[in-house]
Each structure stands twice: as structure tokens, then as C-alpha cells.
Amino acid sequence: MSEHQITNGKGFTGRHMLFIMLSFFGIIISVNMTMAWYASSSWSGLVVKNAYVASQEFNKKAQAMRAMATSGVSGEFALQDGLIVYGLRDRGGSPAAADEVTAHFRRPVGDQEDFVIRLRKRPDGHFEARHRVLSGDWIVEVISKNEGVTVMHEALRINTAGFVQ
Incomplete structure (x- = not known):
């Protein structure tokens, strides 16, 4: 085998990183939206009128x-x-x-x-x-x-x- 051997395995690519980033932010956004829905549906938030x-x-x-x-x-x-x-x-x-x-x-x-x-x-x-x-x-x-x-x-x-x- 020579020093300049090419392997067939692709390893970690830009697509993998894109998938990880989309998954990460997708989870954060879905959790925030769920919490916002629970907050707005369970409490009016009204403490004083003005x-x-x-x-x-x-x-x-x-x-x-x-x-x-x-x-x-x-x-x-x-x-x-x-x-x-x-x-x-x-x-x-x-x-x-x-x-x-x-x-x-x-x-x-x-x-x-x-x-x-x-x-x-x-x-x-x-x-x-x-x-x-x-x-x-x-x-x-x-x-x-x-x-x-x-x-x-x-x-x-x-x-x-x-x-x-």
C-alpha cells in the first residue's frame, strides 16, 4: 500500500453536519412552540389591566x-x-x-x-x-x-x- 491510498468510505460529510444542525434546531423550535402553546392555553397572563x-x-x-x-x-x-x-x-x-x-x-x-x-x-x-x-x-x-x-x-x-x- 502506498502513502496516497484512496479509501471508499465517505466519512463525516457536509450533509451529515447539515442533518445534525437541522435536527438540533428542529428539536429546540418544537419544544419552544409546545411550551408557548401550553403557556398561552393555561394562563391568561393578565395580572393588571394596564x-x-x-x-x-x-x-x-x-x-x-x-x-x-x-x-x-x-x-x-x-x-x-x-x-x-x-x-x-x-x-x-x-x-x-x-x-x-x-x-x-x-x-x-x-x-x-x-x-x-x-x-x-x-x-x-x-x-x-x-x-x-x-x-x-x-x-x-x-x-x-x-x-x-x-x-x-x-x-x-x-x-x-x-x-x-
């Missing part, structure tokens, strides 16, 4: 939340047999002054079952409303006001699985 307006209001809301935290007012939420009850207490444990309480029930994902309900004031200072709440996870945002001024604003995450409605 992100710019929400960002402009952030400092004002943060200051109001700090003022509420230092006021000593606390709320107590209960849900039993379709009855929503909310108690509002001041630092001393007495019923806090409030004339309006609304509860915003939101699902963590999606907004098809969301609802807002206004609670009526009872003689003992608690607020209540009767409403059927479907089983599952909820974020309940309770806003209490007295003469139009927000006294308490809190968000609670609850799970109603197992509750009788």
Missing part, C-alpha cells in the same frame, strides 16, 4: 398599606356553608369603624368564575353575605371602608375543597 397605570400607582398604594399596617386594624375572614363572614377589629379588640365591606373572589388562574360581593353589616359589627363559593383555590381581596376611606385592605388565599356549600 401595567403602566399600575406602576404609576404603586408608591401611593404602598404608602396606604404602610398606614393601614400601623393603624392596628385587623380583619378576620370566615367561610362556612355558603356564609361569608368578615370581622374587623381595632388595636383594642373592639369592632373597627367601617360602613362598607366588599369581597373580591378571584381564581389564581383564569377569571371565568371571579365575583365581587358586598357584605352587609350585622348588629355585632361583623359583616356577612350568603353566596355559593365553588370548591378549589381562591384569592379573596377584602376591602373595608368607612365614609369612603379605606380602613383595611387585605388579600387572603383560601382553599374551599371539602367545605359544604
Whole structure:
């Protein structure tokens, strides 16, 4: 055999490299498209209606939340047999002054079952409303006001699985 022997095997060619590159990027693109489809079909992505307006209001809301935290007012939420009850207490444990309480029930994902309900004031200072709440996870945002001024604003995450409605 001489030094300049020619072999019949083609070895690794440009076509092999092209096939490897197309396979590699094809897999990446198909995985990304699958993940994008799952993301867009399972969550609306909507956190706020207008992100710019929400960002402009952030400092004002943060200051109001700090003022509420230092006021000593606390709320107590209960849900039993379709009855929503909310108690509002001041630092001393007495019923806090409030004339309006609304509860915003939101699902963590999606907004098809969301609802807002206004609670009526009872003689003992608690607020209540009767409403059927479907089983599952909820974020309940309770806003209490007295003469139009927000006294308490809190968000609670609850799970109603197992509750009788």
C-alpha cells in the first residue's frame, strides 16, 4: 500500500453536519412552540389591566398599606356553608369603624368564575353575605371602608375543597 491510498468510505460529510444542525434546531423550535402553546392555553397572563397605570400607582398604594399596617386594624375572614363572614377589629379588640365591606373572589388562574360581593353589616359589627363559593383555590381581596376611606385592605388565599356549600 502506498502513502496516497484512496479509501471508499465517505466519512463525516457536509450533509451529515447539515442533518445534525437541522435536527438540533428542529428539536429546540418544537419544544419552544409546545411550551408557548401550553403557556398561552393555561394562563391568561393578565395580572393588571394596564401595567403602566399600575406602576404609576404603586408608591401611593404602598404608602396606604404602610398606614393601614400601623393603624392596628385587623380583619378576620370566615367561610362556612355558603356564609361569608368578615370581622374587623381595632388595636383594642373592639369592632373597627367601617360602613362598607366588599369581597373580591378571584381564581389564581383564569377569571371565568371571579365575583365581587358586598357584605352587609350585622348588629355585632361583623359583616356577612350568603353566596355559593365553588370548591378549589381562591384569592379573596377584602376591602373595608368607612365614609369612603379605606380602613383595611387585605388579600387572603383560601382553599374551599371539602367545605359544604
